[in-house]
Amino acid sequence: MxxxxxxxxxxxxxxxxxxxxxxxxxxxxxxxxxxxxxxxxxxxxxxxxxxxxxxxxxxxxxxxxxxxxxxxxxxxxxxxxxxxxxxxxxxxxxxxxxxxxxxxxxxxxxxxxxxxxxxxxxxxxxxxxxxxxxxxxxxxxxxGFFEKINFIKRLSVKNKLIISSLFFLVPALLAILWVVKEKNMIIEFAQQEVLGTEYHIAFTGLLLHIGDYSGISNQNIKIDTSAVEQIRHIIDADITVLDSLDTKYGEILKTSQAWRAIKQNWVTLSTENTTLLTAEDIYQKQSKFIESLYTFIGELNDHSNLILDPDLDSYWLMDMNSIKLPELVERLVFLRSYLALNYNSQLLTEKQKIDLMVKYQLAQTLFDKATESAAKATHYNDTVAAAVSVKRASFESVVQQYLKDIRSNLIEGESTASSSEQYFNAGTKAIQSVENLYIVGENSLKQLLENRIHKVEQEKWELLAIVFTLLFCNYSA
Incomplete structure (x- = not known):
């Protein structure tokens, strides 16, 4: 050894x-x-x-x-x-x-x-x-087991029957109780996943609205300042909802400390005097804050079992919703914000093209991975396939077209036919298609987990009923 x-x-x-x-x-x-x-x-x-x-x-x-x-x-x-x-x-x-x-x-x-x-x-x-x-x-x-129980030969027939029944009854009871323990662990595991799913849905809403805030607050897009204020109010409402969720689940999911830091960083970002900052400075600050949101999602996934699920009917759905789609949204937000900052219906410089190519390739890679996870999620679960098929098809079509236009027109070609606002709107549409698939997928996941808990609880109580029946029968005998 x-x-x-x-x-x-x-x-x-x-x-x-x-x-x-x-x-x-x-x-x-x-x-x-x-x-x-x-x-x-x-x-x-x-x-x-x-x-x-x-x-x-x-x-x-x-x-x-x-x-x-x-x-x-x-x-x-x-x-x-x-x-x-x-x-x-x-x-x-x-x-x-x-x-x-x-x-x-x-x-x-x-x-x-x-x-x-x-x-x-x-x-x-x-x-x-x-x-x-x-x-x-x-x-x-x-x-030497049988040598140790030779005393049974000296017992009466009645006592022999009692002991014989115990030899069968006790192991059966222990086996059933062990299975019940396993059922309880499955239930607790799935309940943790349900809590994580509920938190995940609310937090992803905040993440998407922060991405919108980053895009429309950029100087190269001429939008009324009231739009920026409106999105700030939406974000404040998201934070209120998440405060309530963190109060209920923060200790269980170990999110409270990180959530307080995110709130403080948002206050700093949204109230900072930007008149002395360049557009690039603002973009970098917003990008750093958005990255911290995705770090939070990773920690939330870890603490809520959303990346550990061993069942194939839910594993790939969790992989799609908890990992691949949020990562893709992050890259699409960065891609949209970068174009809003640097593209103004003029040809990009060589350096800008290289930067854009890197961001495009990251988004394309994550799109391919998200598409693969979506395909496997629907392959292993017919109910999920029926629920997400329409949103999945729209997601694949819209995002693929957005990335194709960027590659063809701005990276490989030199077309200036589309304005900055048009690329921004196309990016928003792509992000929205991801969000639509995410919402349907997350609701399907929550329903799947709740059904699993109900089924396992039912199995547990059936096993306990068997235990009580065996004990009653033995006692009556």
Missing amino acids: KHNTPVTDREVLMKDNTILVTKTDLKGKITFANDDFIEISGFTAEELIGSDHNIVRHPDMPVEAFADLWATINQGKPWRQLVKNRTKAGDYYWVEANVTPIYKNNNIEGFLSVRYSPSRDEIRCSEQFYDQLRNHKATIRPS
Whole structure:
């Protein structure tokens, strides 16, 4: 067995409400690790991906435990056990490991490991058991069992029947209660996702309105100042809604501190005297603020499980709505604002063309990724496909045309037929098409998650009903 060094006596505790997730191939090489696993392990993603999973193995773990793991999962069965892992620095941390095979075309193609934080009592029991295992005082699969129950032969027929029923009843009850525990974890996980979805919808509205504010406040677009004031009032209304949501969910989603910073930065940006600033200075300040909004969305996704969902019917929908569409909107906002600042129905300079090309390529790349996620989201869920098909088609058509016009007319060609306002309006239309798809997708996601919670809760209560029935029948007997 691989012996990783150094080791220390320092324990690292898993953060509250975190789940450590990894995937491996059939040989145990890591193919995916989520951010929480990377953080607690102390290794970088580059060090983990492609390495054997035993890179985090602690020397205190007996070889028999991992032999049992591989024997179990290679048979296509799930494996659950407490495991002591080692960080890169040599510290240790305990996890409740749940390892299951990943199937493709009825064949095992790898393994998924999902880890939760165990209780201190579970850790103490595991430490004692593993110590006995290392000293050959215990085995993973107990032997000599039937020799230990020879006393049953001396019991009456009635007592034998009672004990026999208990041998079947107790494991059945424990198995059902374990499944109920798993159901509760699924429910809690999905409830966190629903909260994140609700927050996400409101925050994306703010993000889009900030993008509009950035575009129309640019000096090269001649719009009545009342339009700027109007969008400020809309943003203030968005902030009021988000204040209410953060009061309810901020502690759970760990957003309160970052949200307060965003509000303060908006006050600074919107009240700053810009008469002494150049248009480029204003653009850079607004761009920096918009980037902070997308950083916030990333943190919100992490804390609300919106990038961890293991079910394909919702995974790609979350990927589209929580990651790809917001990233695309960010690039379209920057592209629209850049043109509003630099293009005034005149040919662009070579430097401006290069800058525009970079922004265009980023937007085009994210558009391609968003389109791919949208296709997979509809492929794996017929209900989602029916709900988003119209908005998806409009989104792909409008955004593709907007980017095509920029490439053809401003980057590859030298056309000045369209005015700055026309490009701004076309960019606004493209962003609006993304927003329309996002709203339909987010509503579909919320409904999907609520249906999942309802279904799992129903399954949980059915299992508990079985438990009570078994107990009643045994008691009556």
